[in-house]
Amino acid sequence: MRRWLLFSREKLPQLVMTLISAILLSAVFVLLFERSANKDEFGNLFDAIWWAIVTTATVGYGDKTPITLGGRLVGITLIFFWIGFISLFTATIASVLVERKIKEGKGLEVIKSKGHLIICGWNFNTGKMITELENRSQEEEIVLINELGEEEIQNLRYQHNKLNLKFVWGNFTQDSVLRRANVKDAHSVIILADTSGQNPYEKADERTIIATHTIRYLAPKIRISAELLDSQNEQHLKRAQVDDII
Structure with a gap:
């Protein structure tokens, strides 16, 4: 399935070029056959392309x-080509859309939004935070970055269907994951003490500090709010110029 989806995405431009080539070749051949016998209708290349x-x-x-045998054979060939082409083209478009939906569900899609809010991490308080954001009735796009399972994320989207929730799966301390969330175009980031996936709670501050420095590097002007468990680590967040410490 994954190989077919990859094939579909890569071959789509080639399919379009194949169609254009088939139209041009058919026009050239029908013109060669019809130019002498049917000059009124096929007087030039534009007529044949039409x-x-x-x-x-x-x-x-x-x-x-x-009206010639050769011209009609070209027409028959073009018709059968089109029948096969439209079937393949439709299947390709459908598979590309399916691929996008699968990637979105698994949190692998690249976020292209701007001015959105990013929430990094997940713990028992995150659900309450999302509910508060939903109660504000703000049409704000929220991107969650954590390592929750696909089913848990789908449940969140169902519970908070008034919000425009998007999901990026992965370790939010990594550049590649933050880039997928388009952190450079977000207006603010909230970093929570993360317990999603296999991440131990006692190392949450360490991940928060690393993420803060990474985010500040990728988006120097973004507003960062970070949750801290141990107050002794506050100096590390201040060095990264965190705007708010929770």
Whole structure:
């Protein structure tokens, strides 16, 4: 399945070029056959291209019709090509959309939003925070970065369907994960003491500090709020110029 989806995405531009090439080749060949016997309808290359486009579009204007055997064979070939092509093209488009939906559900899609809020990490208080944001009735896009399972994320989206929730799966201390969340175009980031996935609670501050420095490097002007468990680590967050310490 994954190999087919990869094939579909990579081959889509090639399919479009194949269609254009088929139309042009059909136009050239039908012109060669019809130019002498049917000059009124196929007097130049533009007339032939028009006929090829009308034939593939199945519009059926009938203003130009091949009368030679060669011209009709070109028409038959073009019609059968179009039947096969449209089936493959439709399947390719569908598979690309399916791929996007699968990646979105698993948190692997690249976020292209701007001015959004990013919430890094997950713990027992995160649900309450999301509920408070939902009660504000603000049409704000929220991107969650954590290592929750796909089913848990789907439940969150169902429970908070008034919010525009998006999800990026992964370790929020890593550059690549933060880039997928488009951190450079977000307006603010909230870093929570993370217990999602296999992350131990006692190392939450360490991950928060690393994430803070990484985010500040990627987005120097972004507003960062960070949750801290041990007050002795406060100096590390201040060095990273955290705006708010929770």
